[in-house]
Amino acid sequence: MDPPRLSVDGTVSLVEALELPHPATALLRAFILDAVDWDLAAEHVRSRIGSREEAHRLVSDWIYVVEAVSSNGVELEAPDKTTVREIMERDGNYRVHPVSITLHDPIQLKGSMALLGDHSRAGIDKVDPRFVGTHARLCKSVQLVNLIQTMAPELHKRNDDLLATAPAATTAPLVRVISRRRPFSLAWLFSRPIFFIWRLIPQALRFSAYEKLMRFGDYWYGATGASGIVAKLPFGLFLKYSANIECVRNEFNALGVVGKNTGVPVPRGLDFASKWVQGNRELLPQGYHRSYMLTSELPGAALSLCMDAISDADYQRIQLQIQAYVSQIREIPQTVNPDFVICDTRGEACRDPRIRDFAPIGPFKDEAAFSQELRFPDEPSRRGHKIVFTHADLNPRNIIVNQVKDATGTLRWEVSGIVDWEAAGYYPEYWDCTKSMFERFRWPRRHNDTMQRVFAEFGDYSAELKLEIEAWESGDGV
Structure with a gap:
């Protein structure tokens, strides 16, 4: 499968900019990226998202189509023998062969459990490859539609008053999360x-x-x-x-x-x-x-595996938890090597996949010496930072989340752990922020925006991120 073209990426960006309630954005992404013709799907979406109201209607239409083929389809009952005889007496004994106006031959099916039977004697393959491909293209959308009932039931509505009950993705109330000490076991x-x-x-x-x-x-x-x-x-x-x-x-x-x-x-x-x-x-x-x-072991699963199942409100809860945890690790003092402030957790050389694939560098007396190992070392955004304890790889594969019951008995998602500390050490304060964006192309905008809000609590690192992105795109970090 060829990679998406720029027009497709542009359409996906337009959809994400609308900040529709989850999983509406994910559904439209699936509509485009799982289509047979990406360009045609992207063109259709662009023609239907002139406003948030139109985008909601498009989402509702796609939900209707997905449910029609996945759960709401009704198999017609075969007529009984008496009805068949009466029809033959009325219309005569002949068979109708519908004419298919299509570029491909239709998929041959027999019975309601077509995939479970062996029709080789009838000259029909067990499973037509196109049948599997069709289901593969729809499986992401089917999964998202199944989440809608509990996450965003308003998306099922198909009328002009849709937005009356559809809040934007960023309007869910924030709840302050209190970080807990490791429980006694x-x-x-x-x-x-x-x-x-x-x-x-x-x-x-x-x-x-x-x-x-x-x-x-x-x-x-x-x-x-x-x-x-x-x-x-x-x-x-x-x-x-x-x-x-x-x-x-x-x-x-x-x-x-x-x-x-x-x-x-x-x-x-x-x-x-x-x-x-x-x-x-x-x-x-x-x-x-x-x-x-x-x-x-930590309970739960990687955030990267659960993103689609997490509501906007729970994602904001996760944001606050990560914020609290980052705040705590930043307070860990550097006592292992006072003469070399930038180092790993043992006071030795730093090893980070972003810098020449874990090649050892340092330790360093100051940020200026560390920046010499990076591209554009003399830029203003490469100096003047505090040195803090840093995880150095806060991507969603390393953030573990789990479902827990709140005081009302409702299941909520929360952070249950952070793993993969092999690159941890003492780095300039912007390092965790920019490193969390190192693989930003893999993740939905909702997650990337969440991580940006996490670090906005500690400072404005937009200049540092812009410079790092320029460095990555020029080949730094490989």
């Missing part, structure tokens, strides 16, 4: 002696056990994130693999620092083990460390 209290004894076992044996556990986790629980990188294990444990031992050491230390100094929910670092592997002459002539880190 009786299970953790009893498991501490077990892990203490486990860490007394020679590292080579623990490493061998982790290699087997990684394969077991992938087999038993399926791929978690990137298969072969992170594996879910029994008893609420996770195992993470890395070929960069310094990143593992930094993340293990970061989990301890954040857990000790803040109420930010993070996994507990339980153990890590590594083994030196002789390099390949062509690819890795110097060899490398294969490393595994064992951590506790």
Whole structure:
């Protein structure tokens, strides 16, 4: 499938700028990007979104179409024998063959459960490839329509008074979220002696056990994130693999620092083990460390997997939680290397995927020295910042969310944890803001705007973000 053309991207941007209540914007994105002809779909949408009222009607029309083929379709009952005989006596015994005016032959179906039967004797394939393709194109819209009943029921209305009950995406009331300290866990209290004894076992044996556990986790629980990188294990444990031992050491230390100094929910670092592997002459002539880190589990799933299921009000709640957590981690003092203020959590070299793919740089005495490693180092927006503790990769894959019941018994989404601290360290105060936009092209505008509002609480980093985007687009960070 070819990438969308500029006109398509422009139409999607126009739709997102309308700030329709979720999931209206996502539905129109799906209408365009899942269409057979993107340009034609984008042209139709552009002709129907002259105002928010028109856009709401278009969304309502698309909901009607999706429901017509996914849930509201009614199979006609076959006439009984008496009716058939009467029709034949009235009209004569002949068969009607409808003429299909189309560029493709129609899909042949037999019965109401066409996909479950074997019609090979009738010369009909089990599943026509176009049938699968049609369902694949509609599946995103079907999923979103199923969410509408509880999230935005007003989108079902198909009249001129639609906006009377359809608030804009940004008007939901904000509720102040109080961050909580890590709760006391009786299970953790009893498991501490077990892990203490486990860490007394020679590292080579623990490493061998982790290699087997990684394969077991992938087999038993399926791929978690990137298969072969992170594996879910029994008893609420996770195992993470890395070929960069310094990143593992930094993340293990970061989990301890954040857990000790803040109420930010993070996994507990339980153990890590590594083994030196002789390099390949062509690819890795110097060899490398294969490393595994064992951590506790956090409830929920990555925000990147749940975005469409989260209402605007809950997304604003998530915004406030992230804001509170960022505020806390910024208060962690730099005591590990006072002479080099920009460093990782252990006071050593920084390793960030945005800077030459985790190549070690620094540590640095000041921001000016750090900026020399970046493009446009002498720009005004590259200096004059506070140095603060930084996660350095706050993308939605690393923000864990979960559904919990509020005081009224209603299910709400909230942040249940932040993971992947391998790039954490002490950086200029804008770094978390701009890094959260590093993969902005992957995420809907609603999420990107949310992250911008998170960091607006701490300062105006628009100039820094503009310069960083220019640096990324010129090849910096790869």
